[in-house]
Amino acid sequence: MNLFAEIRTLVTDSLTALVAEGALPSGLDFAAVAVEPPRDPSHGDMATNAAMVLAKPAGMQPRAIAEALAAKLSLDARVTGVEVAGPGFLNLRLAANVWQGVVKAALTEGLEFGRSMMGGGRKVNVEFVSANPTGPMHVGHVRGAVVGDALARLLDFAGWNVTREYYINDGGAQVDVLARSAYERYREANGLEPEIREGLYPGDYLIPVGEALKAKYGASLLDKGEEVWLADIREIASELMMDEIRGDLAALNVKMDVYSSEKALYGTGQIEAAIQALRDMGLIYEGTLEPPKGKTLDDWEPRVQTLFRSTAHGDDVDRPVMKSDGAWTYFAPDIAYHYNKVQRGFDELIDIFGADHGGYVKRMKAAVSALSGGKVPLDIKLVQLVKLYKNGEPFKMSKRAGTFVTLRDVVEQAGADVTRFMMLTRKNDVTLDFDFAKVLEQSKDNPVFYVQYANARINSVLRKSREAGIDCGDAALAKADLAILSHPAEIQMAQKLAEWPRLVEIAAKGNEPHRIAFYLYELASEFHALWNKGNDDPSLRFVQDGNAATSAAKIALARATGVVISAGLGILGVTPVEEMR
């Protein structure tokens, strides 16, 4: 149930009726008509801009349209007041039972309350994390992992058919470096001194890999050159690193549906086929790029390369797909990979990248635009840096690698739920400060705690009510006489609940999971306020001694709030806390 959508339908139906009566000219487009919560509560419960957006196309004064529409709307039983205000807004007041109905809907629909059909079952692929399989995930990956996973959950809730996908970059030089690094650990496992040369990965997470290699090969590779072992060790080491990464993701409560391998694209003709497809469109040519303007590169020299004419699809310069030695650039398999996603039938693609990949956005969009004939939109979300602090001081440490803070470090210190919520308290394109001390603080300065505390209070009410012998099942509460919820503070709470389905759609439309976190904070704030009003006015307390009917109605309101908090936390991938003693 989405009350705003229902009232918007009422508005557009009324407009259609006015057209039929000749009060409005025919052929008007109602797409721009919006029904929204007004910023100022004194402006009523809902406001519509219908008269203003239609004034010009209808060739009428906004006020004339507004008055005609007001007359129509006031005939509806749900509408108790309509007034024309400001430049032509129509402010609506709705009957109390409309808001009480929202409480009932939340109880009967449960965690499905707010689920939307907006996605229409369209297939969307969300690619995120895609960290190189050369070591454990570090803090830089955490935000992308959380944003991607929460976005996937959000889109699922809003009616999309979602696939979460990880692209394993196991085809380039970095996995050779991994293999050489692992070989040194293999020598170490055999009692020799490892030579961790400049450019190799020094982290001690490769020690177990060395052990595993010793278990498999004994001492047989010690006197061999890398032409003998490189390919095999590359394979084994990157497999083990992916196990590590899967474990890291699990620790963050992130699950992938599909892992795709870059290496698997080589030798199958997929890269050649993708490039050929572009060539057939006349988008591949041999040429020489200009040096970047304004930036002097000492080692720049003109080179003939195989280039993708990405400028034909919005990029600023054309991009090389093949090196001068004839090997593919990183971009080529990435084109093939995205082509593969298009061919698998996804209607929409989303990539979550770190902000350092900002320069990659236009060329990737150009490739997808070309290869899908402009039919598959690619949205790329860049997540900005996370800066770590502890008590306001910049924080650097790692138990495991010496050089970087790992995902495990963060999860062990802060917990998966807190980490996830905090990563969503900023929109993706703003840098985020993460203070290990602050995120564990139990105060309203900490939004995770604040929301969880509201949920704990709700559960406390339910516990006590059950002890008092009241049936607190959702079905029973839904049958309560909700007309009892007539106090303005209670109506206001119900109004906040009514915004939930609308918010889900707004967040999904913009691929903006952070909006869920902000809404939950506001919802918790409304609840805490209502809770405290019970101090001054005992009639606002949820449990009313000796009056089962009144208690049931008020508990229903609390429970409905709890349902929405749980549903919202579910989208964020955060487990609701029942009790916080």
Next chain:
RNA sequence: GGCUCCGUAGCUCAGCCGGAUAGAGCGACGGUUUCCUAAACCGUAGGCCGCGUGUUCGAAUCACGCCGGGGUCACCA
């Protein structure tokens, strides 16, 4: 220099597919506890929404140009 993100209260940030008197938390000041968890709540103070021009009935929001800060910039992935 190109591209890109950011610039809103003392601080950290929401709001931005145009809408009414621009919001929240922290910090400051002042209140609330016989009560279902005060781990909370209520109130006061605090703003050329970086600057300018344009579009519009209407701009924090859209366009263009500046200023300031971050990221990034050919055969690395």
